[in-house]
Amino acid sequence: MITTTEATQSTLEAISPFEATHVSLDEAAGRVLHQTVVAERDQPPFDRVTMDGIAIRFASFAEGLRAFNIQAAQYAGDPVITLNADANCIEIMTGAVLPTGTDCVIPVERIDTQEAIATIADDYLPIHLQFIHPQGSDYVKGHEILQAGEIISPAHIAIIASCGLDVVAVSEHPTVSVISTGNELVPAGEAIAAHQIRMSNGPALAAMLTQQGFTNVLQEHLPDDRDTLNTKLAVLLEKSNVLVLSGGVSMGKADFVPQVLKNLGVRLVFHKISQRPGKPMWFGIGPGGQAVFALPGNPVSSLVCCRQYVIPALLKASGRTEASRVYAVLGEDFSFKAALTCFLPVRIDSETDGRTIAIPVATNTSGDFSALGATDGYVELPLEQSVFRAGEVALLHLWDKP
DSSP: OBOHHHHHHHHHHHSOOOOEEEEEGGGOTTSBBOSOEEOSSOBSSSOEEOSSEEEEOHHHHHTTOOEEEEEEEEOTTSOOOBOOSTTEEEEEOTTOBOOBTOOEEEEGGGEEEETTEEEEOTTOOOOTTTTEEOTTSSBOTTOEEEOTTOBOOHHHHHHHHHTTOSEEEEEOOOOEEEEEEOTTEEOTTSOOOTTOEEOOHHHHHHHHHHHTTOOOEEEEEEOSOHHHHHHHHHHHHHHOSEEEEESOOSSSTTOOHHHHHHHTTOEEEEEOBSEESOTTOEEEEOTTSOEEEEEOSSHHHHHHHIIIIIHHHHHHHTTOOOOOOEEEEESSOEEOOSSSEEEEEEEEEEOTTOOEEEEEOOOSSTTOGGGGGGOSEEEEEOTTOSEEOTTOEEEEEETTBO
């Protein structure tokens, strides 16, 4: 067996990068950016008004003037107006260009307007340059705002659009085949016998992949039959960049997956990791460079291995910048006797001092996927230690944030 660190390193090194492609901005969210985004112009591109009201020359107020003649009105999107007298003001709307010759905005709530004269309330003391968002104060033209490797969020979409880009370079969506193996499995919605179980791994793995932006997912259910596995997996290897199997990788008489993959020319990188759950995991590279992850069939093992190895490898192949590690403090004592790395499901709590507290959630063996519904992720407990005390710091892996 290899260690969890070696398994992670092996998957990241073996997987081939996905190609880049160009997509329209409305298709870019959730994809990994493959270009630098540069500011088209200053942001804001002009001195921008941030409050409805009137724009005045502050020196006029400082000299004692309280009532101003309304010269004109300027709305967001209007060309700039020039103040033509010190005793004048310009009615102004949020988002508009600051009129030339003005340097202070008085909120509409603090003025009284009568017959084209705006009078500032007696108890109001404005400040020079207030409610003005200065040109270039966010960033200047040519500034590199976004770097390749970031996952494009809705906020990033706004930034990219503000830079005038309607098409952006992103990672190609890989075709991922999620394959559930087992004669006992029956999909939801179909009639089920007493000796059968519902197929849950495939939908859960597909959902985890989709949540991380990998939406081109195919789902298959294959029986524990060597010939069928040979035939179907050969086809899936031809049309997929990545295969994620669950089940059939241990040492039982019906665990045909490792041998079938070998027969199909998939090169073994490793089989078995010194961890619990998920010890039997298998990983290899197909004849066409396909990444093949064969995960244990137990639901907790399958989800942990997908989150721990599959998702990071796919994000790395997409060009994503490596995320910072996250840590939590154990909220309770925990003992684990086996000389294996323990991936312990936890729910997250936070104390008033800002620490992230991880509370262990017991699972009834690695087949108890129902308990995972009450968890936020899992902590990684090193194999060199067997007793872990409340207050110790542990590496945290959140289900939804690799």
